[in-house]
Amino acid sequence: MPELPEVESVVRALKGASLLGKEVVSVEVFCSKISSELPREISGRRLTEIQRRGKYIHFLWDSDLKGKVSLIVHLRMTGQFLWKRESEPAGKHERVHFLFSDGARIAFQDTRRFATLDLTTDPDGFFAELGPEPLDPSFTAEAFFQRIRIYQKAVKASLLDQHLVVGIGNIYADEALWLAQIHPLRASSSLLKKECAQLYEAIRTVLKKGIENGGTSLGDAAPNFHHLNGRSGQNQEELFAYGQTSKPCVRCKTAIEKIVVNQRGTHFCPRCQV
């Protein structure tokens, strides 16, 4: 379940794959859910930039003849980009192949077909509803406090709401609440300014640590997260709440509990998260 650190890791891997500036000569689509316009719109264009916005990957393409267009990809749970050998056939769950002029072949794989690929000439409009980037300098503790206080729902549900702040998913929400010692069912609007400041710091801490570790890869119920080069992130080794059901809380030794909040498995310490 790629969240901000996983998507950031993917973007860095893609940028490091020296695809920028290269032209796509053809695009093959193997999934009926994906727009058949993709090959026509992308073929013959140069990849000029790759950016992350929340959990979205934003590919910017240019063409002397056709101007600019954006391809905006959301990995959802199982989307990943893979390097392929030049003439290697598509694997079972590969949905799109991008063939570059230098022979590079990049596959987009998505086992559960939840991922989305959108073409737009108005990326600002596409992203207009999204909340602020949690790691952006302009996003301050005060700004977070002013935003979250108007949410009526449980703080866990608010953290998952991409209108409040982008990039947080189920894993990092549980980790941030554990670190801030805030109970996931607390009403968002009940948080004191001091608690919001703690949560703000916790969000930034867990996301930064996730990026440093190259993202979180889970191999049991959840699908693996892989870099473009096949390496998995290591952040799953440093989780304190998510997936730690019945294990002792690192702070107070109380068993971590699992409940359901907002239809999501939610892990927390019943003693030190209040």
Next chain:
DNA sequence: ATCGCAGCCTGTACGC
């Protein structure tokens, strides 16, 4: 208006 929840989809982990 706001919230909760079914549905999308497939692989994996269980119980019988």
Next chain:
DNA sequence: TGCGTACAGGCTGCGA
């Protein structure tokens, strides 16, 4: 062994 079922997850769209 083989089958069936529950579950995981982000987000949209529906109904309450």
